[in-house]
Amino acid sequence: MAHPIQIPRLGWSMEEGVFVEWLRADGDTIEPGDVLFNLEGEKAIQEIESIDAGVLRIPADAPAEGDTVLVGQVIGWLCAEDEDPPAEFPAVDSAAADDGPPDTPPVPSAGPVQAAVATAPAPPTRRPASSPRARRVASELGVEWTTLAGSGRNGRIRERDVRAAAESGATVSSSTGSPSVRGVIAERMLTASRDTAAVTLTTTADATALVSLRKQFQATSGDEPAPGYNEILLKLTAIVLAGHPQVRSSWTATGVLAPAGDAAIDIGLAVDTDAGLVVPVIRDPGGATLKSLHQDVADLADRARTRQLTAAEMSGGVFTITNLGAHGIDAFTPILNLPQAAILGIGRIREVPVVRGEEIVPGTEISLSLTFDHRVLDGAPAAKFLAELVRAIENPGAMLAG
Structure with a gap:
């Protein structure tokens, strides 16, 4: 048979x-x-x-x-x-x-x-035949490969076709992303907005100690790359999440699904790519060293931008972090990454005047925006999680050492 x-x-x-x-x-x-x-x-x-x-x-x-x-x-x-x-x-x-x-x-x-066993085709939507390497190079060089004439067998687009187009400057992509990726993003954003009871809490944290810790890493790293804010915040968030299982829960057809006691705390990190937003998952950031975290984040981000991630590397997260601080954004409203129940938006680190006693002195703060699904947890546990994360950011050395 x-x-x-x-x-x-x-x-x-x-x-x-x-x-x-x-x-x-x-x-x-x-x-x-x-x-x-x-x-x-x-x-x-x-x-x-x-x-x-x-x-x-x-x-x-x-x-x-x-x-x-x-x-x-x-x-x-x-x-x-x-x-x-x-x-x-x-x-x-x-x-x-x-x-x-x-x-x-x-x-x-x-x-x-x-490959599963069973079933057959609806009328196909045809794109030009191309090699995976040609598509990766096209993404790196910003070439709209679907408009090229291929030199390979049966008109297949090859890497040399993409590089030739890039050198000529004739077919630089002006699109906002791959139609397939953009369609997935659109559908997920719409589903999250339509099918959840999303609430966003915003606050700030004193970032003085966080900035000082980052500078210490830079001063002592030598020729090695120093851990960045993303790695430090990933590890701190994972440590705090361990004590807040409600934030790591999700909504299913039968109600709230709580995590098992020994469930892994893996966190998604949003990465901006030419094709659209991609969220690779960082495995056990709470138990990893900052050095290994930096390597993992850099590797996953690079492969996200060249569309080399596997589906497994984008699944299994219990929480997501999205950082717009580099773009000068303070507070914003992140959209839930279903089926997760919460997502943390990180804003820029900025200098602000701070009242200490009867004096106004220079200070440094970071903005945090936590969106959570009110079907899964209420405002009080979400606020407690955010408050504990603020304390961790304000005392990062103690949290990382403990």
């Missing part, structure tokens, strides 16, 4: 993706675990593994590079040695591609995703 090769769901809200390329040829013998094709899902390109064995059969009407494909769509078959593949694809059944129950967001594994 022929086993269908199905488009899997790479993210909890994914309904469609973009077929990138086959990594095996028609007629190849496939074993379970072999990588079959690349699929562009929610802001990431993922290698898709086979869960069955057989001879790969790719029909003539299978999706081509750049086609939009639906979750649950069948794109090929794994057949026995002398078996012919079915003449037609079955109807699309996206539910069959889910890894869990409908109300449970699936968490991708750290490696390649396995």
Whole structure:
């Protein structure tokens, strides 16, 4: 019996993706675990593994590079040695591609995703065929690759085509981001605004000790890069979150889902890219050293900007931090990163006049904006978390040492 090769769901809200390329040829013998094709899902390109064995059969009407494909769509078959593949694809059944129950967001594994078994194509939306490397270079150079004429086989766009276009200056992208990424961002922002009871609390913290600590790191780092404010704030936030399980909870179809006592405290960090906002997840920042945190943040941010993150590297967070301080912003209203119940917006560090006793003296403060889902927690526990975070920022040395 022929086993269908199905488009899997790479993210909890994914309904469609973009077929990138086959990594095996028609007629190849496939074993379970072999990588079959690349699929562009929610802001990431993922290698898709086979869960069955057989001879790969790719029909003539299978999706081509750049086609939009639906979750649950069948794109090929794994057949026995002398078996012919079915003449037609079955109807699309996206539910069959889910890894869990409908109300449970699936968490991708750290490696390649396995192709689910079952279903088939709606009319495709065609983009020009291109290599993954060509798309990465186009993102780095700001080239709108979808308008190029490719020099590869069947007009496939290659890296040299992108570099030639960049040198000519004829096709620099003026778009605000990739349509697929922009569409994912738009849908998530709309869902978070429509389906949650979002409330934002704003406050400030004395940043004198925070700035002093950062300067000490810079003075003693030598030739090594010094930890930045993002790394310090990530670690402090994770330490404080450990005592506030309500802030780490989420809303499900059956009500509030509280974290297990030993649940990991992984935090998403919003990264601005040419394609749009991407949120890689930092694993256990509370238990990491600031040096390793700096390396992890730099690596994830670089790969976010070149669209090399996997779906697993953008999932599993219990809280998100977004920092607009470098852009001169004080307070703002961050939008929840579902299914999380809270997100922290960090504003700029600025000099302000401070009243101490009967004197007005120079001071330094940082703005904090906490948006939380009122369905999951009330204002009092959210305010207590924010107040404890303020104390941590005002006394970072003690918090990091303890």
